[in-house]
Amino acid sequence: MRIFVLTLFPEMFTSVLAHSMLKRAIDKNLLDIRFYNIRDFAEGKHKMTDDVPYGGGGGMVMKPEPIFRAVEHIVAAHQLTSPVVVYLTPQGRTFNQQIARELALKQDLILLCGHYEEVDERVRMALVDQEISIGDYVLTGGELAAMVLIDVIARMIPGVVGNEQSITHDSFYQPLLDYPHYTRPQNFRGMQVPEVLISGNHKKIDEWRQQEAIQRTKQRRPDLLMTNDE
Numbered sequence: 001m002r003i004f005v006l007t008l009f010p011e012m013f014t015s016v017l018a019h020s021m022l023k024r025a026i027d028k029n030l031l032d033i034r035f036y037n038i039r040d041f042a043e044g045k046h047k048m049t050d051d052v053p054y055g056g057g058g059g060m061v062m063k064p065e066p067i068f069r070a071v072e073h074i075v076a077a078h079q080l081t082s083p084v085v086v087y088l089t090p091q092g093r094t095f096n097q098q099i100a101r102e103l104a105l106k107q108d109l110i111l112l113c114g115h116y117e118e119v120d121e122r123v124r125m126a127l128v129d130q131e132i133s134i135g136d137y138v139l140t141g142g143e144l145a146a147m148v149l150i151d152v153i154a155r156m157i158p159g160v161v162g163n164e165q166s167i168t169h170d171s172f173y174q175p176l177l178d179y180p181h182y183t184r185p186q187n188f189r190g191m192q193v194p195e196v197l198i199s200g201n202h203k204k205i206d207e208w209r210q211q212e213a214i215q216r217t218k219q220r221r222p223d224l225l226m227t228n229d230e
């Protein structure tokens, strides 16, 4: 899968991609991520990417021309046939595991990171296919949101997470939260590992985990257990 990131601050991504699962996904060629600095597509001596808003008011608006040029360049340079252009914005639909699974099936994603007050509305009108938010709060820019998307989507690509079972048991994969996990020592400061987990009886262990996942979901996220007609 290829992800093209359009940003004013490509350096922000360096550390996130250099470690753990994302580094492995890139090293194994399961994920190809390229960065394009929107400023490189701006014109004039000052390479301006933002300007004052029509109608007045505070904050600067990201100009449409550099963003259009950048997307057109990416599409032509990489011969993309059906890229999905995603704009990270608090006004988009809220990101979740299901959206990540859908996006992981796409061949090419272009992630647009906004900054300042907003992007020019015409970018949304004519360039963007999907708008996605990572939650009901306002970030300074779309970079952190893009990193969240990349991380979650990467886990959905077959081969990225070594043990596929750890994904299918993750919270939200089924409409359940994950069950409790324990490792050694068996007794830590008087707190014991549940007997069933050291019984060696895998059928019982699976049942216990399923029960715990349901219990935990009922307590913490009962909304996940509701069907559409409830």
Ligand SMILES: C[S@@+](CC[C@H](N)C(=O)[O-])C[C@H]1O[C@@H](n2cnc3c(N)ncnc32)[C@H](O)[C@@H]1O
Residues within 6 Å of the ligand: 087, 088, 089, 090, 091, 112, 113, 114, 115, 116, 117, 118, 119, 132, 133, 134, 135, 136, 137, 138, 139, 140, 141, 142, 143, 145
């Ligand atoms: C300061 S915000 C602009 C917020 C905008 N004025 C609004 O109220 O909808 C600058 C940029 O950060 C990004 N951003 C902020 N919050 C976000 C969120 N919750 N999810 C995704 N992107 C976000 C967007 O790319 C946005 O263009």
